[in-house]
Amino acid sequence: MKTLQLISIFLLHTSITSCKENTSKETADVQIENTEPEITIDVLEHDLKKWWTYHSYNISLSSNFKGLNEHSDTIDKKQFLEKLIKGNYIPLKLNSNTQFETYKLFKLDSTANESIVNTIKSVSSINFKHFKMEGKSFPKFDLTDLDGNRYTNKSTKGKTIILKTWFINCKSCVAEFPELNELVKRYQQKNDILFLSLALDSENELQDFLEGNNFNYQVIANQQEFIKEKLKLQIFPTHIIVDENGTILKVVNKASEMISFIENEKNPIENLPPPSPM
Structure with missing residues (x-):
């Protein structure tokens, strides 16, 4: 029930404040100087309210962000979202020299808050669905x-x-x-x-x-x-x-x-x- 309530809060928050994007080649050509976030994952992964506040104000999965995997290797947006959908990671914003925001995947501990895991699955699934629509023809109307x-x-x-x-x-x-x-x-x-x-x-x-x-x-x-x-x-x-x-x-x-x-x-x-x- 708590998870459903949180997802409902996500949908409301998203709405109120609520060929694929050409990120792969561009991202690969960008050199990122600083790959450290302003906050560490251990501060967020056990506190649902704190994580959601951070995510809401710092992460926009619909944007043309630059993505890094957990090893700081550049990956495209499709790969980034596919990893998030599994619920094993959360994205943190990095201090970088790129024009677009840079997000890096950080692996959640096995003891991480279950509602965080379920909500990041839901959030990333919605964004991945939207991402797959982009570049396609609008239906006949x-x-x-x-x-x-x-x-x-x-x-x-x-x-x-x-x-x-x-x-x-x-x-x-x-x-x-x-x-x-x-x-x-x-x-x-x-x-x-x-x-x-x-x-x-x-x-x-x-x-x-x-x-x-x-x-x-x-x-x-x-x-x-x-x-x-x-x-x-x-x-x-x-x-x-x-x-x-x-x-x-x-x-x-x-x-x-x-x-x-x-x-x-x-x-x-x-x-x-x-x-x-x-």
Whole structure:
């Protein structure tokens, strides 16, 4: 039960604060001067609250991080996440000279807190699933928003789609509205960017809800089947960035990580220019 509670806390935290990435060659070419973390594993591995606080503020498994195995050898993101899924390691952030954050795997002791083991399995599995979606084509769609605008793979070709999945009673989904509204405002002059949201709720429910809750994405109702069957997503919110050719670039649960990918990463969306002045 404690493990389930912790995973639930993880999903809520992730949501509120919630061809593969080309990391292999880049990572191999980077020389890391300092491979020591600011904190040691023995301080964290027996204290669930302390570990989760550290992980939440220091580790972003959805980012373009540089990965090291337990022997300080460079490994790619796929290998890094696959090791984490087994529950034998936790990642610690290193003090390094690289442009991206550098994480190293540290092996958990056999006496480590079991909830830490189970939670890192869950966290890394979710991130690995998202990672495997990146580089693939977005599924075929034919969607109509609350204003009657229709969107298909063909009609959106040449446009970047910033997409969010959500539902009315998801508090963390609604909590992101102000942050996402600011993002829409910054790019409102760009006609080649679409901000779409797929909601589980009916049109009437959404229209009533949105009268008192401003959300500047285009909202599409009754999307439970598309989200769960075609996208195969179960966590809300989830943010997906799709490029002008219909390829999935990024999948994350945190709005902040999605925005960071757009505006701050080394390899941002190719055709997405800096935001206009506010």
